[in-house]
Amino acid sequence: MTSSGAPTSAHAHSAFAPLAIRAFALLWTANVLSNTGGWMQSTGAAWEMTSLTQEPIFVALLAAAGTLPMFLFCFFAGILADRFDRRRYIIVCQVWMMGVAATLALLAYLGRLDHWSLLGLSFCMGLGNAMNAPAWHAVVPEIVSGPMLRPAIALNSAGFNLARTVGPVVGQILLGLVGVFLLFAINACTYIGVIFAMAAWRRPADAQAAHRRESFLQAARSGIAFVRGSGELKAVFARGLCFFVPGIAISTLLPVIGRFELGLDEFAFGILYAVFGAGAVAGAVLMPTLNRLLSPDRANIWAMGLHAAATLVAALVMTPWVVGGCVAFTGACWITFIANNSTAIQTILPNFMRARGMAVHQMVFFGAMVVGSLFWGKLATLFGTQPALIASAIALVPLTILAASIRLPGSSLRP
Template sequence: MNAPADGAGPPPARPHSAFAPLANRAFLALWIANLLSNTGGWMQTTGAAWEMTSLTAEPIFVALLAASGTLPMFLFCFLAGILADRFDRRRYIIACQVWMMAVAATLAVLAFLGRLDHWSLLALSFCMGLGNAMNAPAWHAIVPEIVSGPMLRPAIALNSAGFNLARTVGPVVGQILLGLVGVFLLFAINALTYVGVILAMTGWRRPAEAHAAQRREGFAEAARSGIAFVRANGDLKAIFARGLCFFLPGIAIATLLPVIGRFELGLDEFAFGILYAVFGAGAVSGAILMSTANRLLGPDRANIWAMGIHAAVTLIAALDLTPTVVGACVAVTGACWITVIANNGAAVQMILPNYMRARGMAVHQMVFFGAMVAGALLWGKIATLLGSQAALIISAGLLVPATVLAASIRLPGSSLPRA
């Protein structure tokens, strides 16, 4: 969603400002549409998590719910990257949005009829994850087609901030509606929010040169060349390695949040939504402050600091399982997550040429979501065997050597993305 200006307006005068990419009207329209869609998505996510804890008290099923939404990103993301590099990315994204709208509508109908059980919830969460998996590489690939150069990093941060602003608003509104009406309304609202993204994508005029830069390779050839490009690129491998160091141990607190909120803290629907929201609030704050942190520390060291702070607050939350302390710690972890995700994502975007961008971003997403799936299942199993508190303590302990290892790997960076 961040890409070179497409004639929608003059380039911003302050290229390093956190909000400067919003001066691009095409970026602003897509950002607002995506914000509304993600708000509906987080309403659905927290509603589904609450519903699953109503259907079963086993932490492993809550972990399976998280894994069911992210596993398709690992399984199908590279296929999606090949397709997004072969076909018109704008039309491709619209098709993915229609699929996800249909899945959300199906969830709403089943919930309204009282036919939603834990297995159908898992299956439809997988289908929603499939839509996200097919959509993500193309979505990330069009970012440098809307804003470019020094605007790319703040634009990526703004996209992450919008996602987490939705994570702040969506759970609170969703849990209020859940208590008043029922979970079916959350799924129905999410289905409607995809309309805005479809309209925004329909109204965006993709630059002709961006479409021309895509190579019309055969499917097998595109797969081979994509794999060969990633295998030969040491900078990409370094980014992936650093990501694994953080995401695999760091996902514990996010995975176990529904269990902690409902069973460890005994929260009601509204407080449960607030607990989800504070992560998003922290992430939004982190996105706003990220430009300053990167300027003072550099993206490389900013990420290492974020990993170390994440380990510390995870341990604090584990040792003092009270709503105030856990909420504050969750907010800090949100800031840490967005720092690592945005800096890693910008580094990948700056390495990839346009013809390889969707496939390269697909591999990046596979590593990210593969780590989250493995981590979700790991921490769900550990919490089932030892309890949520022990799982958080182990997570914090593993993050310490992982942070040391990540510090030994330089985060690649370049001043401008390649054309």
């Protein structure tokens, strides 16, 4: 969709150009606030889990509980999002997640929250995210288009990581002053903004008309057939697997690093979580320039290599300042890779297949993170956090070389 307030082509490559479109700006702002509440909750949950147990595998299970539903249910969600009105569908998902957050807040307030209920409700929150994600990604090209699509996707990722910068710091301050229940309660309230913003948006008529009247099984079969027949999609997925499985190690083990390796208090723990988001925001702002200089294809390979180097330095020099700097650097690498991969997927998919195609992309992404999280968590439990980080950095080197042999579709030329 275009807008009368859309930037001219001379400014279309600007990192902030999509914010000139009112609908995108409103949804982006509401989503940033919601994600801020989500990161307050996630950081508080991670701190709470380290209070219940010192075993790294349980921290990894908490991460896996939030991401496993993406692997299990995302394709099902993509089928629904391609068959029904995506605006109403997203609102339903937001109401579900608001209810889960409110339940967490109530249990924490009553002192009834234990590690099993925390894991179970984290899975339920992940289920809401899994059902919501394909539809959310699919509506972005309905709001922005053409040369503004790549910066719009980067802005969505930057907004997520801006929330990751602010949410953990504010959350850990409130955690020390009031308690973890307040973090969950605030997160429940933040979904209201997204619900109202989505209700205010009106989908373009051509987007609504693009829905195909297929049965559920027909939609599933056609989606699977499209993905199986697309060599370009397979190339993006293969690249993603090369990065996400080893690259998730430092994020998965961050609670263990902060709480036990560095001995941080609540506030410093929140700062450590925040610097990843700060690095990611900086990466999103710089990404259009990097893509013009290197091409998105090469920018992703550089991001993989630099991510490996930063992980290795963090493992070898385990001090707060060094680890913080390395975590920020990995955040910039992470967003560069994800935004360029997501843009490649979006440009390949037709609108009637967009939610299902993005669902498969999310399944690969989160499936790789679940496998990686459990593997690196178990390795850290058996041999220690530092050896696990070193192993992940070493594993990323040959996988970066492999990824370099797989061309990112539509990205070999500079934008």
